[in-house]
Amino acid sequence: MELFFEFFSFQDASIISVVIGSILLTSSSAVVGTFTFLKKKALLGDAVAHAVLPGICLAFILSGTKNPLILIIGAFITGWLSLITIDFIGSRTKLKEDTAIALVLSVFFGVGILMLTSIQHSGNAAQTGLDSFLFGNAAALIGTDLIVFAFVSLVLFGVVSLLFKEMKILAFDPSFAQVIGLPVKTLELVLTSITVLAVVTGIQAVGVVLMAAMLITPAAAARFWTQNVLHMTLIAGVLGAFSGLAGAFVSYSAPTMPTGPWIVMVISIIALISFFLAPKRGILSRNLQQRSLRHLIMDENLLKELYHIGEKDNTPFKERSIAAIMRERFFPEGQLKSGLIRLKRKGFLVNKDGRWKFTQLGYEKGQRMVKLHRLWELYLSEYLKIAPDHVHEDAETIEHVITPELEARLEKMLAFPETDPHEKKIPY
Amino acid sequence: MKVEATNPAVEFHDLTVSYDKKPVLWNIDMTLPQGALIGIVGPNGAGKSTLIKAAMGLLPLGSGYVRLFNQSLDEVRHRVSYVPQRESVDWDFPTSVLDVVLMGRYGKLGLFRRPSNTDKEIAMNCLKKVGMEAFTKRQISQLSGGQQQRVFLARALAQEADIYFMDEPFAGVDAATESALLGILQGLAKEGKTVVVVHHDLQSAAEFFDWIVLLNLRLVACGPIKDVFTNKLLQDTYGGKLTVLAEVGELVKNREIPSREKY
Ligand SMILES: Nc1ncnc2c1ncn2[C@@H]1O[C@H](COP(=O)(O)OP(=O)(O)OP(=O)(O)O)[C@@H](O)[C@H]1O
């Protein structure tokens, strides 16, 4: 806890630098990744992420230093090379794209690991910390490293905001973009380049193994909260930034711990929460909607049956036992009871000694349900010429969805009929 | 039966198109007139979509060429509009109806620039023309098939082009709406625009189109509707399937012979 306050007081200059660095890296990856997600290229992102490892190692072997700029260039080259190879395999052989991706990913990554191992055994003192590219190490984001990576992140933000409308149409309808004369080939090239760059910069904080998750997960989480590409991109960026902050904190409190897994865990938890809690698209809200619909149907059915009972003995406001309701129509007992309690709470029913009785409000509502049911039955048999013995089932569902406007129209169309197809009186 | 247009907007010159070395369009050679509503008609798999895509530069041509207004496609792109088949995009994309129609303005806007208020007005107007003004803010994932089709049509109208290529713009559109929309296209043709439509309903084709292209892997007929819409020619198009051509195509593919020798 003490550590927590120490960290978030941002007293130490190196804390500030690591925080800024992580946030920039993860949020720019998330923003660019939104388009990887929208173009459904998640697997391709994974391949690129793994394929930058040999580039980093090679750049290190050739230059002998850990200069970030040189490493970035090396990573960028092999990242691109992997994409070209995938494309080549796809166009020259009958292999499917996912096969090509899997092939390229494992070969490039294997070579990378091989190089990394041999560098580590070479005894070169400068190599220490190179393996942090595997799982990320945000603590290294200081000095020139920070400046270089932050600069690349800002370039990424700049490109996406300048070409936002082009990226959008490219993701939605590339052939239309081509027909209206947008330079689709160039734009694709730009998008691929910034994707590779996002991967290359992101690995400092996240590492090659988990980088694809950093690219895709923020966008996937953001997708649950909005229906607008711009908002989605912004939300993804913010979520990415938040996970970067978490990564920086981990790096501070446990400097030897790799940050990538923590960052990815945080963003995955956010994605999971979105999956459950987001309005409209989230699981929870869908379940709630369905539940409230089930309750509505149950309540309306109960009122309708109480009305039916009253219709038979002509005493609508008499108290009824649960058994009497069950005799009219079977309901599962638990649901029946909770339905009755709900109706009481809403002021449609009152109860005394376990017996239930309409209020005026409840009576009117029950009457309306019966009316809608019979009106709809009549409509089906008169207008759609459906046999009277087939209309009941359908009316059972439709009665719950008819709006007051539709109700008025039905009444007018059928000229306020007296009885339904079963010769039952329609109450007004 | 082939009638050449006197003042052609489109010229297909000896066009052959293949997928995977298997030719699906053979030696299409025809001209289409300016200021007309032109229907492309033929059975499933006849190559209608392929013909449109080839004209739009979306497919590599095996041989031959397409010229619009006597110029190459690249020279006249800003005058060309395209309605792809509805299934060609992901309708779960997070965007609104107005946003999609605004995409029709992107060509005129060019790179970097954002749509202005004028662009938005034009887009709104086009939505009104196709009867979708009540859906401006609606998510495209919440549209019915016919409504999606109308959004695509509005997007094409927003391009304010001189020539329109539409691939089955009325698939899933109810008959009354189809007539209304065909009326709009007729209006465009009256203004001198050229509208090329892949169409399946022969009845409404007979009612609305000026010029008809009958297609079934090869060009069966092409000309003013009164000359082309004859029982015999329709029989030729739909009736006896052109099994020989299809078989030869299969052969060429299997032996990997280039469909057209380069030298
Ligand atoms: N991408 C593709 N790869 C290989 N063959 C294709 C491809 N697209 C179409 N074809 C083939 O080309 C032929 C023409 O297809 P096309 O889509 O142009 O037909 P169409 O006339 O538009 O049919 P429909 O009325 O069903 O839309 C068909 O035999 C089809 O199987």
Ligand SMILES: [Mg+2]
């Ligand atoms: Mg087609």
